[in-house]
Amino acid sequence: MFSKTCEYAFRATVVVATASKNGxxxxxxxxxxxxxxxxxxTAKVLQDLVRAGVLTSRRGPNGGFDLPPLAARKVNLRMIxxxxxxxxxxxxxxxxxxxxxxxxxxxxxxEFVKVKDELARVLDSTYVHGLVxxxxxxxxxxxx
Amino acid sequence: MFSKTCEYAFRATVVVATASKNGxxxxxxxxxxxxxxxxxxTAKVLQDLVRAGVLTSRRGPNGGFDLPPLAARKVNLRMIxxxxxxxxxxxxxxxxxxxxxxxxxxxxxxEFVKVKDELARVLDSTYVHGLVxxxxxxxxxxxx
DNA sequence: ATAATTCAGGATATGTTTGTCCGGAATTGT
DNA sequence: ACAATTCCGGACAAACATATCCTGAATTAT
Numbered sequence: 001m002f003s004k005t006c007e008y009a010f011r012a013t014v015v016v017a018t019a020s021k022n023g024x025x026x027x028x029x030x031x032x033x034x035x036x037x038x039x040x041x042t043a044k045v046l047q048d049l050v051r052a053g054v055l056t057s058r059r060g061p062n063g064g065f066d067l068p069p070l071a072a073r074k075v076n077l078r079m080i081x082x083x084x085x086x087x088x089x090x091x092x093x094x095x096x097x098x099x100x101x102x103x104x105x106x107x108x109x110x111e112f113v114k115v116k117d118e119l120a121r122v123l124d125s126t127y128v129h130g131l132v133x134x135x136x137x138x139x140x141x142x143x144x
Numbered sequence: 145m146f147s148k149t150c151e152y153a154f155r156a157t158v159v160v161a162t163a164s165k166n167g168x169x170x171x172x173x174x175x176x177x178x179x180x181x182x183x184x185x186t187a188k189v190l191q192d193l194v195r196a197g198v199l200t201s202r203r204g205p206n207g208g209f210d211l212p213p214l215a216a217r218k219v220n221l222r223m224i225x226x227x228x229x230x231x232x233x234x235x236x237x238x239x240x241x242x243x244x245x246x247x248x249x250x251x252x253x254x255e256f257v258k259v260k261d262e263l264a265r266v267l268d269s270t271y272v273h274g275l276v277x278x279x280x281x282x283x284x285x286x287x288x
Numbered sequence: 289a290t291a292a293t294t295c296a297g298g299a300t301a302t303g304t305t306t307g308t309c310c311g312g313a314a315t316t317g318t
Numbered sequence: 319a320c321a322a323t324t325c326c327g328g329a330c331a332a333a334c335a336t337a338t339c340c341t342g343a344a345t346t347a348t
Contacts, residue, residue, distance in 0.1 A: 001145075001233055004306065007240035014251050027324065040308050047326070059325045060315025077252075089145055096151035099288050107158050107275040107284045108221075111266050118259050131251040140251045144243045148336065171294065184338050191296065203295045204345025 006086045008045045011035035011142060013080050016055055017067040017128045018135050025064040036144055045084060052083035072129035081123065090119045150230045152189045155179035155286060157224050160199055161211040161272045162279050169208040180288055189228060196227035216273035225267065234263045 002010070015034045019026045028046060032039040046065060049055045054075055055065045067075065081087050093100035093109070100106040134140040146154070159178045163170045172190060176183040190209060193199045198219055199209045211219065225231050237244035237253070244250040278284040 001236065001238055002240075004240065007238070010239050010252065029324095038307060041306065043325080044307090044327090050325090057325060058315075059313075059323080061317065061323045063315070063324045065325090092145065094145055094151070095154050095286070096146075096148065097286065097288055099285070105284050106286065107279055108154065108270070109284065111270050115259065115262050115266055118262055122255050122259055126252070126255050135251055140249050140253065141243070142239070142241065142250065144241050173294095182337060185336065187295080188297090188337090194295090201295060202345075203293080203343075205293045205347065207294045207345070209295090 002081075002089075003084070003086055005045060005084045006081055008035065008037045008042060009049060009080050009084045010077070011037065012042060012045060013049060013054060013067065013075065013128055014131050014135060015142065016065050017069075017072040017075075018132045020066040020068050020072070021132055021136065025058070025062065025066045027064040031065065035142065048083050048085075049080070052079065054079055054083050067128065069129055069132075072132060073127055075128045076124055077126045078123040080128075090116045090123065146225075146233075147228070147230055149189060149228045150225055152179060152181045152186060153193060153224050153228045154221070155181065156186060156189060157193060157198060157211065157219065157272055158275050158279060159286065160209050161213075161216040161219075162276045164210040164212050164216070165276055165280065169202070169206065169210045171208040175209065179286065192227050192229075193224070196223065198223055198227050211272065213273055213276075216276060217271055219272045220268055221270045222267040224272075234260045234267065 012031050012035055015031055016026055019030075026034070028039060028043050031037075031046065032042040035042065037045075046055065046057070050057045050065070055067050056071075057063070057065050078087065081089065093106055094112050095106045095108055097106050100109055102109070131140070135142065156175050156179050159175055160170055163174075170178070172183060172187050175181075175190065176186040179186065181189075190199065190201070194201045194209070199211050200215075201207070201209050222231070225233065237250055238256050239250045239252055241250050244253055246253070275284070279286065
């Protein structure tokens, strides 16, 4: 459903936000380990997230990445996707046609309206801060 | 949302079924033109569809591909996706975790339940024959 | 039988995504 | 100032998706 890059971005963002809430700042190595993702590639993903303003980074000793609780209230899934260039999942035609809209629909246009609407709702309304508590108290997990 | 291969497969299947309903049998060249897809690649996609039993083919003069109305009542989107190896869109974890289920959910598991359920419903309940009429009477289109 | 047509399928090419490697720049603590 | 740490960003490599080409096999009409 999402590209691997996007999956890594989701995992990394949640992991960083969770640590930040506990006052920890995570290094690239920390993040790669906790998300079970390749380190060098994770570096690229984190770079994208920082450039897009999703995470903040600091270099040097005690450096690393963070996403403080207040900022985590303003980051939703859509922004994470956009940061890695995956932003228009729910807006492109499922049959790959450019000329597809309500007035000139492809054969599958109306079939997918509800799917896309629900997807858009989730991407726009799911904020990182809401995911952090569940991870912290063990309701959800990220292993593997 | 879907791979290009899958988009081509959707378009090709609908085009063939629509022609079959009018008693026409379409050649590879016909299909590639009507779906605005590359010919040689379309050949591969059609091969997959035939192997999976979605379409039937015949070689030689007056050969080509078809999907008669009766058969089109039994082909849904899920089968087309499976034919090109894209079958598990709605069953894999959105964060890329193998260990993700209701009892051990990833942080996004419950957020996507409705999306996935609705997607599964559409993939399973959308049959090709239902798409043909709309294309025939101009309610929907496939241009570009 | 023969020639024309059309699909089948292997080999190959191109492009994109995913993944690695390394030197440099910034920051920190001493 | 210096050394250690850590992110930044470019270059490169591998894997996969997409796309092309060509030969052969099946079918049909003559």
